[in-house]
Amino acid sequence: AEAPLAPELRNEPAGVRRWAAEFEALRNRSDAFLEAKGERPTIGLIPVGPLSRHNIRTGFTTNLLASGGIAVSNPGEVVPxxxxxxxxxxxxxxVICGTDQEYAATGESVVxxxxxxxxxxxxxxxxxxxxENAQHxxxxxxxxxxxxxxxxxxxxDGLGA
Known part of the structure; x- marks a missing residue:
């Protein structure tokens, strides 16, 4: 990846806020972690239920985390x-990923x-x-x-980046 432009070289008008700036800063933290540790900060996915059911939420989670520079480990469907x-x-x-029905059936035991x-x-x-009202x-x-x-x-922060 291309190195970000040094702050002192940027020419940004006063009062203008770039929408992506917060996410760029997050990815810069991830890049620094990669440089120091040799791997990206990673979160594990716990897909429950068949692919056809958990895929929507695993995709959402993967993309959300990637926007902040966080990699995911997706093993496919897992059973406790x-x-x-x-x-x-x-x-x-x-991150547990599945359907609401799967969560109702097995979510508490997975947690x-x-x-x-x-x-x-x-x-x-x-x-x-x-x-709601779950013990776990x-x-x-x-x-x-x-x-x-x-x-x-x-x-x-929780991943040390």
Whole structure:
């Protein structure tokens, strides 16, 4: 990737705000992490249910995280208790991706298994409706209503970038 232009070389009119500036700053943090560690900050996806059902939310999550310079590890559909699930749960931050119906059926047990595996932060792609009054619920939710730049910055902080 091309190196960003040094701030002192930029000529930006006073009072003008570029919409992409926050996201460029996030990607610059990711680039610095890549330079220091040899890999991008990465979040694991926990796709539940078949591809035809989880693909919408895995795609949304992948694109949202990429806009902030965060890579994803997508193992494909995983089932708690399998070696694939354990490998997918090996990252500090994960995002569960599936349908509302899948969340209602298995979401709470997936969250419980992820906590048992030692995952530090569990997010859910979608609204919290499936987890109302749940004993085991995610730490946060990724939806189209979030402040994306702020959320991505917080995630980069959690990943050490």
């Amino acid at each position: 208790g399998t070696p694939e699930f354990e490998a997918a749960a090996a990252t500090d931050i994960v 419980e298994k992820l906590r048992e595996a030692g995952v530090k932060q569990i997010l859910l792609a979608g609204a919290p409706t499936s987890f 619920s995610p730490d946060g939710y990724l939806t189209m209503k979030i402040d994306a730049a702020s959320t991505l910055s917080t995630l980069l």
